Amino acid sequence: MSGDSKSGEWECNDALKTWVSNRLLALLGFSSPEFVEFAIGLAKQATSAADVVGKLEEYGLAFSDDLYLFAEEIFSKVPWKVSPRKQKTYENEDGTTGSGKAVFEDQIEFIKESMLKVDDEMSIESPQISKAKSKLETLHEDWRTLPIYAHRDSLLKAIEEHQVLVIVGETGSGKTTQIPQYLHEAGYTKRGKVACTQPRRFAAMSVAARVSQEMDIKLGHEVGYSIRFEDCTSEKTVLKYMTDGKLLRELLGEPDLASYSVIMVDEAHERTVSTDVLFGLLKDIARFRKDIKILISSATPDASKFSDFFDCAPIYRISGRRYPVEIQYTKAPVADYLDAAIVAVLQIHVTQPPGDILVFLTGQEEIESAEEILKHKISGFGSEIPELVICKIFSNLPAELQAKIFQPIPIGSRKVVLATNIAEASLTIDGINYVIDPGFCKMESYNPRTGMESLQVTSISKASADQRAGRSGRTGPGKCFRLCTADSYKTKLDDNTPPEIQRTNLTSVVLSLKILGIQNLLNFDFMDPPSNEALLKALELLFALGALNKLGEVTKVGRQMAGFPLDPMLSKMIVASDKYKCSDEVISIAAMLSVGNSIFYRPKGEQVHADHARMSFHTGNVGDHIALMNVYNSWRETNYSTQWCYENYIQVRSMRRARDIRDQLERLIERVEIELTGCPNDLQAIKKAITSGFFSHSARLQNYGSYRTVKHPRIVHIHPSSGLADNFPRWVVYHEVVLTTKEYMRNVTELKPQWLVEIAPHYYQMKDVEDA
DNA sequence: GAGCACTGC
Numbered sequence: 001m002s003g004d005s006k007s008g009e010w011e012c013n014d015a016l017k018t019w020v021s022n023r024l025l026a027l028l029g030f031s032s033p034e035f036v037e038f039a040i041g042l043a044k045q046a047t048s049a050a051d052v053v054g055k056l057e058e059y060g061l062a063f064s065d066d067l068y069l070f071a072e073e074i075f076s077k078v079p080w081k082v083s084p085r086k087q088k089t090y091e092n093e094d095g096t097t098g099s100g101k102a103v104f105e106d107q108i109e110f111i112k113e114s115m116l117k118v119d120d121e122m123s124i125e126s127p128q129i130s131k132a133k134s135k136l137e138t139l140h141e142d143w144r145t146l147p148i149y150a151h152r153d154s155l156l157k158a159i160e161e162h163q164v165l166v167i168v169g170e171t172g173s174g175k176t177t178q179i180p181q182y183l184h185e186a187g188y189t190k191r192g193k194v195a196c197t198q199p200r201r202f203a204a205m206s207v208a209a210r211v212s213q214e215m216d217i218k219l220g221h222e223v224g225y226s227i228r229f230e231d232c233t234s235e236k237t238v239l240k241y242m243t244d245g246k247l248l249r250e251l252l253g254e255p256d257l258a259s260y261s262v263i264m265v266d267e268a269h270e271r272t273v274s275t276d277v278l279f280g281l282l283k284d285i286a287r288f289r290k291d292i293k294i295l296i297s298s299a300t301p302d303a304s305k306f307s308d309f310f311d312c313a314p315i316y317r318i319s320g321r322r323y324p325v326e327i328q329y330t331k332a333p334v335a336d337y338l339d340a341a342i343v344a345v346l347q348i349h350v351t352q353p354p355g356d357i358l359v360f361l362t363g364q365e366e367i368e369s370a371e372e373i374l375k376h377k378i379s380g381f382g383s384e385i386p387e388l389v390i391c392k393i394f395s396n397l398p399a400e401l402q403a404k405i406f407q408p409i410p411i412g413s414r415k416v417v418l419a420t421n422i423a424e425a426s427l428t429i430d431g432i433n434y435v436i437d438p439g440f441c442k443m444e445s446y447n448p449r450t451g452m453e454s455l456q457v458t459s460i461s462k463a464s465a466d467q468r469a470g471r472s473g474r475t476g477p478g479k480c481f482r483l484c485t486a487d488s489y490k491t492k493l494d495d496n497t498p499p500e501i502q503r504t505n506l507t508s509v510v511l512s513l514k515i516l517g518i519q520n521l522l523n524f525d526f527m528d529p530p531s532n533e534a535l536l537k538a539l540e541l542l543f544a545l546g547a548l549n550k551l552g553e554v555t556k557v558g559r560q561m562a563g564f565p566l567d568p569m570l571s572k573m574i575v576a577s578d579k580y581k582c583s584d585e586v587i588s589i590a591a592m593l594s595v596g597n598s599i600f601y602r603p604k605g606e607q608v609h610a611d612h613a614r615m616s617f618h619t620g621n622v623g624d625h626i627a628l629m630n631v632y633n634s635w636r637e638t639n640y641s642t643q644w645c646y647e648n649y650i651q652v653r654s655m656r657r658a659r660d661i662r663d664q665l666e667r668l669i670e671r672v673e674i675e676l677t678g679c680p681n682d683l684q685a686i687k688k689a690i691t692s693g694f695f696s697h698s699a700r701l702q703n704y705g706s707y708r709t710v711k712h713p714r715i716v717h718i719h720p721s722s723g724l725a726d727n728f729p730r731w732v733v734y735h736e737v738v739l740t741t742k743e744y745m746r747n748v749t750e751l752k753p754q755w756l757v758e759i760a761p762h763y764y765q766m767k768d769v770e771d772a
Numbered sequence: 773g774a775g776c777a778c779t780g781c
Binding site: 246395661 | 773774775776777778779780781
């Protein structure tokens with residue numbers, strides 16, 4: 001990246017940088033361009049040497065005489081005045097620069113609102129294709145009535161004239177399916193492939209299927225899709241739909257995207273981590289590849305942010321087809337939103353014309369209790385009130401139960417769907433006329449200082465509330481009932497949800513960017529930069545894992561690790577398994593861990609049986625990691641039996657996913673020259689491999705069953721779902737800590753303290769692990 | 773002795 005040159009008079013000289021780097025090496029044993037800049041930045045802003053020390057301590061460095069000396073020296077060496085350069089990376093309060101706004105906006109054309117129903121979120125399986133016409137004819141007609149059709153020529157002209165174009169179009173405008181076809185017809189595919197990225201696998205698959213139908217060719221020939229575990233493309237493929245994460249992976253192997261002539265980033269407003277990283281990389285690629293076209297497509301009307309980021313790229317607007325949605329607020333604040341939501345459902349049911357209801361709730365538990373209360377209430381209704389069919393949907397609901405929301409209901413009855421955020425963007429239910437929105441969701445946040453994740457109920461943003469409201473206006477005019485006052489909507493809600501990249505652990509992103517040769521990540525052009533703290537934490541961990549050397553450069557181990565689509569700690573565990581000759585077992589464990597926490601199933605009323613089944617995999621107090629391996633192996637022995645899963649209270653879907661991941665890992669280890677070897681009877685080898693990845697997650701027993709993490713001391717507890725919950729080993733290594741009612745370690749295995757010094761001598765000293 | 777919103781590689 002060539003981003004450093006613009007920093008103006010504050011560009012610090014190389015001698016200063018070298019000096020700081022050397023001091024950091026002495027102090028931390030680790031340095032990198034990012035740390036150097038961080039330290040210099042601190043010193044610039046500080047008012048005294050003590051201030052520098054304070055800030056360094058805040059960041060997590062232990063106080064020492066050396067640290068103080070360093071602070072004094074750096075404070076005196078770095079000139080102290082307020083930086084004149086635009087600090088885009090630090091404060092980003094007001095993004096409205098105003099000046100550079102869309103040169104293109106006066107050229108915007110609106111066409112008449114078409115009311116036809118075709119959809120790029122779409123359901124290709126719809127059997128409702130007119131019998132009188134051939135399938136193809138119908139498709140072509142749809143295509144001519146899409147709002148985008150009238151824009152074809154002016155859109156192509158705009159793409160021709162500008163390297164980067166921001167396209168705004170509501171869902172239903174047809175942009176996802178049509179633009180790549182236009183580009184193909186205009187000859188862009190002669191110079192290279194056209195990629196169109198989607199945040200979700202299903203969207204990539206179904207849109208590709210739709211387009212291949214429209215073009216009347218076999219899916220996988222000229223039009224194909226590529227997602228994890230499934231590459232449906234061939235040498236012929238010129239229109240390639242793919243997930244954004246998949247393109248990022250491809251970029252690691254082809255940093256200039258030489259085989260592509262156009263990249264269209266669709267659904268950019270969703271701001272997934274992958275999309276955000278792609279933004280920065282594409283902006284850079286566009287600088288030295290003048291022949292590549294970048295299209296950023298978003299459904300948010302306010303696209304100025306995208307335009308500003310891409311150096312005032314023009315904005316092109318395409319109208320969509322939306323029915324009006326009437327929004328109602330409560331007159332007074334509601335005390336209990338669940339209660340209020342239930343009352344609202346009943347009121348709509350009794351007083352409003354036909355049409356189904358969608359209620360947004362925060363999670364499974366809430367949905368299930370709402371379901372119970374509703375059932376109870378309607379049981380008291382007389383026969384003159386039509387039937388109310390209650391459906392629920394959340395991602396952990398088994399697939400066969402999920403399908404129920406699409407089943408037809410008796411004529412004259414009404415459906416109410418209790419849903420999590422899954423119904424906000426990922427999944428569309430037809431026939432919804434009423435939306436009830438209490439205005440909350442569960443959101444993950446990540447604290448880089450403690451490395452802890454927590455999932456908390458939070459108010460949604462205005463953007464999110466509008467998206468939810470829009471769900472009622474898809475097939476006809478809709479109504480949305482917001483369970484807050486109009487005033488609190490206006491004043492209390494943020495405009496936008498903070499992008500995921502600012503709420504997540506960045507270790508894996510940072511490793512990828514380092515592989516791509518980004519020297520200094522603090523200067524990387526993020527649209528909304530994550531905090532320096534989060535970036536530095538990621539660098540520190542990568543150094544500890546041996547993925548980066550002392551100077552912040554990627555090592556051989558780092559390259560091996562980057563070969564796996566996993567969290568770097570898991571990747572390191574696999575790389576280390578080569579040494580301990582247990583890669584066969586370790587990739588199973590890695591696959592099971594990366595599936596997450598949805599393997600064991602614990603239905604209401606059957607908890608005792610479920611817990612009993614789960615404990616049967618823990619024989620011998622082997623620890624949770626080995627137990628996961630036992631689960632996988634037992635399942636494999638039954639030839640991947642679904643019945644076996646039911647009997648053992650295990651989620652089939654999760655197991656199948658684990659199998660997919662494991663298969664992929666098995667293929668990948670070869671590429672980084674790791675041999676597939678097993679050591680079924682040597683649990684110690686396996687545990688040592690685990691420790692090689694997770695040594696920074698170690699904890700020792702305190703009094704009364706609580707634990708203290710070794711490196712950055714915190715009090716934590718073994719999660720009750722762990723096989724070791726009643727066992728209290730003196731030393732443990734854990735997969736993660738989550739904050740719920742307490743700080744719980746999830747997935748725990750016993751450890752010998754001397755392993756820590758043996759495996760990570762750069763991280764632990766004897767004094768850290770001496771038994772007190 | 774307790775709870776997983778949603779994606780993705």
